[in-house]
Amino acid sequence: MRTILITGPGGSGRTTVAAATALEAARRGTRTLVLSADRTDTLGAALGAPTGGTPAETAPGLTAWRPDATEGFRAGLLAFQEQASTALGLLGSARLDAEELTPLPGAEELALLRALRDAATADTFDLLVVDLPPAPQALALLALPEQLRRYLRRLLPAERQAARALRPVLGRLAGVPMPTDRLYETAARWDVELAAVQLAVEDPATTVRLVAEPGPAGTDAVRSAVTGLALRGLRTDALIGNRVLPDASPDTWLAGLAAQQRKALDEWHAAWGQTYDVYEVPHLGRDPRGAEDLAALPVPAPGDAPVPLDWPVVDRLADEGVLVWHIPLPGAAREELDLVRRGDELLVTAGRFHRIVSLPSALRRCAVDGASLREGELRVRFAPDPDLWPRTR
Secondary structure (H helix, E strand, C coil): CEEEEEECCCCCCHHHHHHHHHHHHHHCCCCEEEEECCCCCHHHHHHCCCCCCCCEEEECCEEEECCCHHHHHHHHHHHHHHHCHHHHHHCCCCCCCHHHCCCCCCHHHHHHHHHHHHHHHCCCCCEEEEECCCHHHHHHHHHHHHHHHHHHHHHCCHHHHHHHHHHHHHHHHHCCCCCCHHHHHHHHHHHHHHHHHHHHHHCCCEEEEEEECCCHHHHHHHHHHHHHHHHCCCEEEEEEEEEECCCCCCCHHHHHHHHHHHHHHHHHHHHHCCCCEEEEEECCCCCCCHHHHHHCCCCCCCCCCCCCCCCCEEEEECCCCEEEEEEECCCCCHHHEEEEEECCEEEEEECCEEEEEECCCCHHHEEEEEEEEECCEEEEEEEECCCCCCCCC
């Protein structure tokens, strides 16, 4: 299934673009599902039909879904309360009723991830369009499955689960209680669920589209988001300048604003046009509401699934005897980059974004020999460690 993730700065109209993209795909005969976690139901307002906690068809071939975070939060907490009833009873805890439970901050985003997982594993739709939160929150959300899986592996290493039969003996010898089977079973279940979300996000058929209003603030937001997405290994296939004003206007104030937008769009074409498709969506003069307004927005067609990214790539400099790890980081600034080697992992920092990546097996036997940023690509040099590499005769 093809998946399009749509994000951008807050207030840039990304929900409207997501709705227009989904509607255009449905009109082309593609079975389409559009997801949104916006609690104010901006998606329903754009489509001209309310969306709720269950998927609902809002147009022929188009289903909209705004997952209900409240019900999911209640169900999960009540299930935990039942499982831990003995321990909670010993502590004298008062039971919580379903009516008094309200979702905590972040519940909407987690509900969106679960819905994304469910939609990606179903065989009901051909295209999934996801209206993500604003770019900084969206990048943190997309990074969550990988980070949580890493935490689980560090806290409960898989190799320790092999000693389940010895746990009672070890507990008596150590004099402290050992982790129970339920703990490992829960961790394994979480890992499977997180892996399904991560697989959907990192699928080769998944791309990201950035929506922003042309201008200085929009340009800075696009540059930051492009770098953060590349660091996550996600493919951006389009930059969409939204609410573009007409160039000719008798009003001097509007003409000045249109000139500023045109300058920003020219910068986008010059900086990103060789890498991404840059589209311009005109301002309708009103907030788009309903199918007719959405159809008037010339959003890019969903397109075919892209060619998978090779991220990252390792090659060898034969004349110098070193290996070079190529990590695409378009838009990154040299002064905002930082690298830390820790065991078999590399912590890469690009501005506000961080990622811990596992080194390929060949590079684990090497020492970092330097790094450089050239043409939007981070190149990390590794020199083979003679104590780890087998010697040739």
